Amino acid sequence: MNWTLFAIQFLNGLQLGTTLFLMSAGLTLVLGIMNFVNLAHGSFYMVGAYVAAAVYGATGSFLMAGAVAVPATFLLGIGVDRICLRRLYDRNHLAQVLGTFGLLMFFNELVRVIWGPAALFAAVPPGLEREVELLPGMAFPLYRLLVLLAGLLTGFVLYLFIAHTRLGMRIRAGASDRGMAASMGVNVSVLSMLVFGLGAALAGFAGYLASPIVAVQSGMGDPILITTLVVIVIGGIGSIRGAILASMLVGVIDTLGRVYLPSLLNAALTPATSNALSPAITSMLTYLMMAAILAFRRQGLLAARTG
């Protein structure tokens, strides 16, 4: 086995994991604290990427793109919460799913109306396009490495914020038992608005970081939302630590599975069979993992205690 290649693939898996983490952190808090299912979360990712690509294209500054895209998605999250989602808080999950699915379609059409049907151009900033040699013979794209580090750093800061600040404590309290937190004097309404904005900003940040790598186009948030839902179910709803653990797990297992499962199957089956089978199995891999984990830990790996 080629261990250098394995290490590169492991890093690729972690990099996917950081994107999933940025997406799942907001979603898991919203679901945990507000008991609210938000299918429009992927739209914040998409809007973040679009705003970043547009600002980067207009100003030529990638940092400026981030400085606009992240606050923009924060405000968008708060706006959507105030104008629309607030009315759905007390409804059942079906109404929430239908309502936010409508929002998802609305945003997918909105970006088409504003920016047109074709994908938007967004490139890696000059100077970050090269590869760096981490170990002799082990080169990794610099930009992806920076995305990985930025994601890990954000995760660390978020963890400190949730675990060691007063506001974070209130958020945890809200996630554990919303009614009790409210009766202890926590303004859950303001809290939920902040959490929603924070979640949207994190998703927007993920979209900003991904914009040079993937096609910035309508609907780009939909596939990642599905994986994000898997992550928060595995990690335990409402738990930031669970989200970190589960996103890295899903990122690495999905990546390594995609790469190594075909060769394992090749060894066991005829090439034609394994060729037909392996894409199907790798597509199922994360879902199989979710089923296995849920079979033993119904509440997820690191669930926030809920009353």
Add this chain to the structure above:
Amino acid sequence: MIASLNKAGSLALLLLVGWVYSATAEDTLKIGFVSTFSGNTGVLGQHMYDGFMLGVDHAGGKLGGMTTEIIKGDDQFKPDIGLEVTRELVERDKANFIVGFAFSNVLLAAAKPALDSQTFLISGNAGPALLAGARCSPYFFSVSYQNDFNDEGAGIYYTNSGYKHVYLMAPNYVTGREALAGFKRTFKGEIVGEVYTKLDQVDYSAELAQLKAAKPDAAYVFFPGGFGVNFIKQFYQAGLRSQIPLLSKATVDLTNIAAQGDAAVGSKEVTHYNWDLDNPANTRFVTDFIKKYGYTPSIFAESSYDVAQLIDSAVRQVKGDLSDKDALRKALESAQIQSPRGPFKFNTNHFPIHGNYVVEAVKKNDSTFTLVTRQKLRDEAGDSFASQCAMK
């Protein structure tokens, strides 16, 4: 009271008149245009529709000299919706022709109601093997190309280029698998890797690391539309552009090259048409297209332009008599059109006999990107499935 009754009465009358009028307007040519207009591949539908409408313009706004009504249907890239939209166009609107179709999976589902009711169906892009071979139909025509045509061209090109070890990649769905099968049909060397990516996958970093480690002589891929933007950007970012020659089909095209930018430069594509082909019909087409829509026409726009021309010429030949289906079919088969592709005629299976080319992505002086024809790959040829078609 009476006034409002009157209002209701006149409204009813108005509706009735409208109804009767539309039901008796028989000298209208009705065309159902079904394509993918929404979602992340919706740009294909737009290019196709623009191309078609330029064809209508060039026919003086009246295809075949008849008042032309075009009813647009969006299949949303979903076979079941494409089927539903097509059925409505055939049964409710009584369309004389159904045209469009960006994707093969949609076309395969939607073809049945049109062909069963003996309505002529003309594909402006999708060309699945089934409709070219075993399930070819007297009522089906493809003006674009059989799906495998350019893949087979790519296999020939790589064999002639002397590449011995080639790596293949495509998304895991029917057209992706057919594309690589088409390549393997004509390529003589060794396939050192054949990878199918998940359909919802947007990041190919892991697969590209495997590709790099396999050290092939060259790579051939098929990643249409938005997939192509992801793949080409990441191929470039992984430092592979300078290491491994890349050839593709429908991956770097004029719908997505602007979003790929510098990452596309140097990429080669196999195609049956490019905007810079040198013939009078193409010059007229490209000039007028840019004047009307402000962008350079893609293969999708060109094919649909030909669809409009084909209908125009056939309806003129039968002098507007759409009831004689045999005469209309013969007129369509004769393909009296000036295709921007150059010489154009139909094979026995109603798919084109045409040539193909290798084109290369370049950056122009004004920092925009385009495709430039490098060489003609094959002279006019039919596809590999015509022999399986019962029509002779």
